[in-house]
Amino acid sequence: MRRSTWKKRKSIIMGMICLLLFVQEAPYVSADGKTDAYHYSFWGDAVPSPAAYEATTIITGKKLNTTPMKEPSDMHVTANQHVFVLDSGNGRIIEMDRNFKLVRTIDSFEQEGKEDHFKNPQGLYVTEKGHLLVADSDNQRVVHLDEQGKLVKIVSEPKSDLLKEDFQFKPMRIVMDKGERIYVMAEGVFDGFMEFSADGTFSSFIGANRVQVDPVEYLWKRFATREQRSQMVMFTPTEFTNLDMDEEGFIYATSGDRGKDPVKKLNAQGTDILRREGYQTPQGDLMYTQEAGPSRLIDVDVGDSDMYSVLDSSKGRIFTYNGDGYLLHIFGGIGNRLGLFNTPVALERAGDRMLVLDKALGEITVFQTTEYGRTLHEAVRSYYNGDEDQSSVLFAQAAEMNANLEYAYAGIGKALLRQKEYADSAKYFKRSMEPKGYSKAFLLYRKELMREHFSWMMSGIFLAVAAIVTVIIVRRQKRRTTNAGIK
Amino acid sequence: MQALSKQLYQYPLHLIFHPFDGYWELKYERNQRNSLLIAFMILVLLVITKILHAQYSGFLINLSNPKYLNSLLEMVYVIIPVLFWCVANWSLTTLMDGEGKFSEIFMSTCFALVPLLLIHFPWIWLSLVISAQETAFYYFSNALAVAWTVYLLFVGNMTVHQYTPAKTVLTMLLTLVAMAFMAFLCLLFFSLVQQIVSFVVTIYQELVLRG
Numbered sequence: 001m002r003r004s005t006w007k008k009r010k011s012i013i014m015g016m017i018c019l020l021l022f023v024q025e026a027p028y029v030s031a032d033g034k035t036d037a038y039h040y041s042f043w044g045d046a047v048p049s050p051a052a053y054e055a056t057t058i059i060t061g062k063k064l065n066t067t068p069m070k071e072p073s074d075m076h077v078t079a080n081q082h083v084f085v086l087d088s089g090n091g092r093i094i095e096m097d098r099n100f101k102l103v104r105t106i107d108s109f110e111q112e113g114k115e116d117h118f119k120n121p122q123g124l125y126v127t128e129k130g131h132l133l134v135a136d137s138d139n140q141r142v143v144h145l146d147e148q149g150k151l152v153k154i155v156s157e158p159k160s161d162l163l164k165e166d167f168q169f170k171p172m173r174i175v176m177d178k179g180e181r182i183y184v185m186a187e188g189v190f191d192g193f194m195e196f197s198a199d200g201t202f203s204s205f206i207g208a209n210r211v212q213v214d215p216v217e218y219l220w221k222r223f224a225t226r227e228q229r230s231q232m233v234m235f236t237p238t239e240f241t242n243l244d245m246d247e248e249g250f251i252y253a254t255s256g257d258r259g260k261d262p263v264k265k266l267n268a269q270g271t272d273i274l275r276r277e278g279y280q281t282p283q284g285d286l287m288y289t290q291e292a293g294p295s296r297l298i299d300v301d302v303g304d305s306d307m308y309s310v311l312d313s314s315k316g317r318i319f320t321y322n323g324d325g326y327l328l329h330i331f332g333g334i335g336n337r338l339g340l341f342n343t344p345v346a347l348e349r350a351g352d353r354m355l356v357l358d359k360a361l362g363e364i365t366v367f368q369t370t371e372y373g374r375t376l377h378e379a380v381r382s383y384y385n386g387d388e389d390q391s392s393v394l395f396a397q398a399a400e401m402n403a404n405l406e407y408a409y410a411g412i413g414k415a416l417l418r419q420k421e422y423a424d425s426a427k428y429f430k431r432s433m434e435p436k437g438y439s440k441a442f443l444l445y446r447k448e449l450m451r452e453h454f455s456w457m458m459s460g461i462f463l464a465v466a467a468i469v470t471v472i473i474v475r476r477q478k479r480r481t482t483n484a485g486i487k
Numbered sequence: 488m489q490a491l492s493k494q495l496y497q498y499p500l501h502l503i504f505h506p507f508d509g510y511w512e513l514k515y516e517r518n519q520r521n522s523l524l525i526a527f528m529i530l531v532l533l534v535i536t537k538i539l540h541a542q543y544s545g546f547l548i549n550l551s552n553p554k555y556l557n558s559l560l561e562m563v564y565v566i567i568p569v570l571f572w573c574v575a576n577w578s579l580t581t582l583m584d585g586e587g588k589f590s591e592i593f594m595s596t597c598f599a600l601v602p603l604l605l606i607h608f609p610w611i612w613l614s615l616v617i618s619a620q621e622t623a624f625y626y627f628s629n630a631l632a633v634a635w636t637v638y639l640l641f642v643g644n645m646t647v648h649q650y651t652p653a654k655t656v657l658t659m660l661l662t663l664v665a666m667a668f669m670a671f672l673c674l675l676f677f678s679l680v681q682q683i684v685s686f687v688v689t690i691y692q693e694l695v696l697r698g
Contacts, residue, residue, distance in 0.1 A: 043552045430546050439619030
């Protein structure tokens with residue numbers, strides 16, 4: 001009796017302590033954009049997370065001592081962190097150095113002795129050599145300039161049997177690989193990206209999205225007459241919204257509609273080789289309202305160590321994934337304070353900073369990694385480079401800062417596995433919801449345990465079997481004697 | 488009393504290994520009240536197994552979110568299908584010259600679930616000590632349990648209603664259809680009730696807010 005009351009009292013005291021803890025750890029809400037970051041757990045629930053980036057400054061035309069930007073649509077950052085912005089409305093390219101000081105603006109180039117201008121250009125790419133590629137949309141051409149801004153070549157009016165007679169070439173986004181092949185995302189082209197060889201001739205399409213068929217619609221179509229069918233919308237594959245190229249020459253592409261896989265990594269043949277080993281496939285937001293719809297990914301930026309970020313235009317959020325497809329962090333949003341955007345269109349990473357271009361406001365928001373973001377990136381980087389010990393230390397630090405980062409626990413588990421701490425390793429893998437790793441660690445742990453306790457376990461089993469056999473024999477004997485007695 | 492307690496576990500075990508004998512006994516020779524008691528106990532044990540399975544089975548085979556574990560719902564997941572099956576089967580077989588009474592159908596169905604119980608229960612603990620490769624055994628034994636249960640259901644149906652094998656298969660398939668139909672009707676009914684309730688509530692609110 002006394003014990004039960006003590007138990008009760010204990011539980012009450014424990015409850016009060018817990019309550020106290022809760023009060024102390026209640027999340028505080030601040031207006032500096034630091035605490036509204038979130039993350040998706042293994043179960044797909046949105047969970048709080050520390051911010052990986054925080055907005056530091058905004059770059060506008062005025063800050064650069066030039067005229068304001070008008071509907072800028074694309075941006076590119078080179079290896080030495082020079083920022084090129086394509087100021088579409090003014091038909092010019094603005095180049096800044098790494099401290100966001102204006103270096104030069106390019107608004108015209110010389111073609112056959114005459115000055116030529118851009119007309120509503122939409123896409124920009126800067127090669128490693130500093131060559132500029134501009135998708136000069138309304139002029140229906142791609143302009144290739146060298147690092148001085150002199151014309152190298154113009155790609156226009158592709159001729160091919162693959163294209164329709166009345167094909168209008170309207171390039172929107174553009175990249176160039178090391179072999180000087182140009183990949184163009186053009187408006188109204190559903191067959192994938194247009195690939196141009198180094199001399200500017202059209203060679204083929206690569207990486208078309210598969211047609212997504214809605215079963216209900218398909219059923220209706222089967223029942224419809226020919227006339228009705230001609231009135232219906234055709235099943236067309238989704239268009240890409242953007243593309244980027246990583247160091248190895250793979251194209252990362254995003255498509256706007258939530259098809260099966262809105263993010264793709266294409267190899268030279270155009271097959272999707274993006275790794276989707278994470279808890280969820282890379283797709284932006286998992287939770288959304290029916291009215292708002294899923295994320296509309298409109299830009300992708302590939303950083304180092306296979307990490308890549310995608311930009312969601314509908315909610316203004318930036319999602320970063322690692323090479324295996326695990327979500328690392330989410331930041332940004334639509335709104336009116338620093339760190340939020342109005343109409344984000346382009347995303348670029350410049351070292352530790354992330355730049356987001358806002359089309360309507362004509363400004364670039366500069367984000368700087370926080371300590372948490374740096375730790376996480378460094379951990380991913382060291383894991384990518386094969387330095388597992390370093391990465392596990394960093395993952396442990398990241399997990400310390402964000403207990404909801406389940407992904408980090410697998411990193412710790414891997415290191416423990418190598419240190420032969422199987423039991424702990426299994427525990428961490430389990431916390432990370434990583435069945436493969438867990439199984440490996442657990443199997444080794446089980447083997448270890450078995451080896452340690454084999455002798456008494458085996459003798460125990462032997463004794464138990466012996467006891468059961470004896471009991472059976474004894475009982476049978478007894479029954480036989482009683483039966484004999486009855487007879 | 489001792490005889491009864493022994494009978495409690497011996498008889499179901501006998502039945503699942505010798506279904507033809509077992510079901511015959513169930514229909515014609517056994518004490519109906521005892522059998523009914525056993526049937527209810529099987530159902531309760533199955534519910535317990537299901538709940539324990541969702542909560543405690545190993546992480547490699549159990550990927551259900553513990554946050555959303557609801558024992559009442561787990562209970563419903565066991566009881567509703569059994570109940571639906573029995574009702575649908577009874578409704579059909581009364582029309583199709585079946586000889587089974589409702590209690591017999593219920594008992595035979597519950598007895599058929601014993602393999603599920605016997606195989607799932609140990610796996611709650613076994614699953615804690617297996618690795619990913621060994622989950623194949625789990626899935627295999629799971630399939631085995633289901634197959635066994637279906638076989639027992641078949642024999643039970645045949646014996647209870649005194650059907651030919653072909654007719655039994657037909658009845659079982661029709662029962663499934665009837666179950667789907669019942670589920671549809673239930674959903675319709677509940678959604679209508681919900682609509683009516685919300686309508687009344689809305690009117691009440693209107694009145695209260697105006698007054």
